[in-house]
Amino acid sequence: MDCVLIAIVTSVVMLLGLRRFVFPRRTPARLPPGPRPLPIIGNLHQLGKKNPYETLRQLAKTYGPLMSIRIGSVHTVVASAPETAMELLQRHGQAFSGRYVPHAMDACDFSKLSMTFGQAGKEWRDKRKMCKEIVFSERCLEGSEALRQEMLQQLVDRVGAHSDRGDVVNVHDVVFMANLNLLLTTIFSITSPDTAMVMELKELMDDFFSLFFAPNLADYFPVLRPLDPQGVKRKAELSLGKLLAKFRDFLNHRLDHRRNNDNPKKQDLLEAIIDIAQGNHYNFTTQDIPYLLFELIVGGIDTNSNTVEWIMTELLFNPDKLKRLKQEIKSVVGENGQIREADIASLPYLQAVIKETFRYHPPGPLAVTRMSEADQEVNGYTIPKGTQIVINTWSMAKDPSIWTDPESFEPGRFLDNKMDFKGHHFQLIPFGAGRRICPGMPLATRILQMTTAVLVHNFDWLLEKDKDHPDHKQDNFSITLCKPTPLRAFPLKI
Structure with missing residues (x-):
């Protein structure tokens, strides 16, 4: 952002809310402690641009595990310990069940119709109940396992082709495409995705991510939201609108398929979702389906891809742990056996590797933010x-x-x-906890475990460069935790 725009925005902020920002209203005497905010910008200057979670960690050493800061004009409380996280998310979960909505997510009414950002009312509770009891139930996911197995074999074939040619593999890119194909298969039964269609979806998602992850002045100064000074919401209307239109096309195609009585019913998530929308048990209609599809596909794919890349990074830089995992998988499925989802229960070291990656490289270093629905006393x-x-x-x-x-x-x-990481132990909450825990966790976990297992079981891996990569543990913050440089390695057939 250039100096002229900064000057304009600052002037507008001062004109619209000078009294509010320069002379903020008196805050409660028992507000959690924190660094003194500056006029207008609050504590923005202290957060830094690269890794705000590290800055907040250092500030918490001074002000404690429950700390107050001001991000622009937004009053914020930061929890930095499991005990305080439990207080906020579980013991007072109802009071803190709201969401602070990024301005980009107001586009296309997404903040009103999505589970991620929607208000925690009856419609929201019905959608979550529907996901738990049907969409992500064991029965429904087991019914679509064969589709995922087919796509995992395609991942093995694709990486094997790189091996045959002696090509290096960009792990994030190949996993991103594999996870996208897995989701398309699990949700839509698309077992042979059209390359052009997949690339179009990826480009649309990349465009949306660039908007959602980018700093936005309207998020720091909500008084600016009607002005949309950086045009983020306007761009999001186009980007998000295109994605929702694509998912409506998938939906309409399936509805046409169902109208033809000669077509057999598919065993996928979309079929289950349509059955729900056409029933009377949940407050959910076909108009809600494209928004749910967006959350199922776009909501977790980048996180899953980043996590698998971190797993492979740590294993390649810890060959003893890679060897141990490979031996465990071999002992369960054999040298050339195909891994099944039921095998995961017999692979405790694989589960431990994934848990440790969630700990060491938390996918949401600053978990998707909540908002207090009422004044609430916490820890005095x-x-x-x-x-x-x-x-x-x-x-x-x-x-x-x-x-x-x-x-x-x-x-x-x-x-x-x-x-575990299912919201019971607040030391490890990659999917969140309490009323807002991620409803797609069962599917995301299966895909993450199986993608890792097939990459480790079917190939040996050699880093592109023999010398140590000094930045292999470094990360970049953009809502999710990603590697600053992609992991590139040669797959070797066993």
């Missing part, structure tokens, strides 16, 4: 209504009071304890 402090709530999971992941040797990648720490 008052958190006012309308406060943004941030959970610094990255800080908890690096806390030596929680983890032994937290800077080391040690999957073995999870072998002799029953800690």
Whole structure:
């Protein structure tokens, strides 16, 4: 953003809300402690551009695990310890069940119709109940396993072709495309995706991610939202609108298919979702389906791809752990056997590797933010209504009071304890916790486990460069935690 735009925006902020920002209203005397905010910008200058979760971690060492800051004009409370996260997300989960909605997500009424950002009312509860009882139920996911197995074999064939040619593989890109194909297969029964269609979807998603992840002044200064000074919402209307239109096309094609009584019923998630929309048990209609499809496909694909890339990165830089995992998989399925989802229960080291990756590289280092629905007292402090709530999971992941040797990648720490990542243990909450825990966790977990297992079982891997990569543990913050440079490695057939 150039200096002229900064000057214009600052002037507008001062004209529209000078009194509010320069002379903020008196805050409750028992507000959680925190650094003193500056007029207008609050504590923005202290967060930095690269890794705000590290800055917040350092500030928490001074002000405590429940800390107040101001991001622009947005009053924010940051939790940096499992105990405070539990207080906010579980014990006072109803009071903090709101969402602070990024301005981009107001486009196309998405913030009103989605589960991620929708208000926690009856319609929202019905949608979540529907996902838990039907869409992501064991029965429904087991019914679509054969479709995922076919796509995983295509991933093996694709990586095998790279091996035959001696080509290096960009792990993130190949996993992103494989996960996209897996989701298209699981949801739509598309077992042979058209390359042009897949690339179009990827380009649309990349365009949307660039808007959603980019800093937006209207998020820091909500008074600017009607002006949309950076044009983020206007661009999001186009980008998100194109994605929703694509999902409406999928839906309409299936509805036409169902009208023909000669066509057999498909065993996929879209079929189950349409059955729900046409029934009377849930407050859910066909108009809601494109928004749900967006959340199923776009909501988790980047996170899953980044996580698999981190897993492979850590395994390649820890060959003893890669060898141990490979041996475990071989002992269960044999040298040339095909891994099934039912085998995961017999692969404790694979599960430990994934848990340790969630800890060491938390996919949402600053978990998707909540908002207080009412004034609430927590640990002797008052958190006012309308406060943004941030959970610094990255800080908890690096806390030596929680983890032994937290800077080391040690999957073995999870072998002799029953800690999981399903929202029960607040030391490890990659999918969130409480009323807003990610409803797609069962499907995302299956895809993540199986993608990792087939890459490890079917290939040996050789880094593109023999020398150590000094930045292999570094990360970049963009809502999700991604590698600054992609992992590139040669797959070798076993």
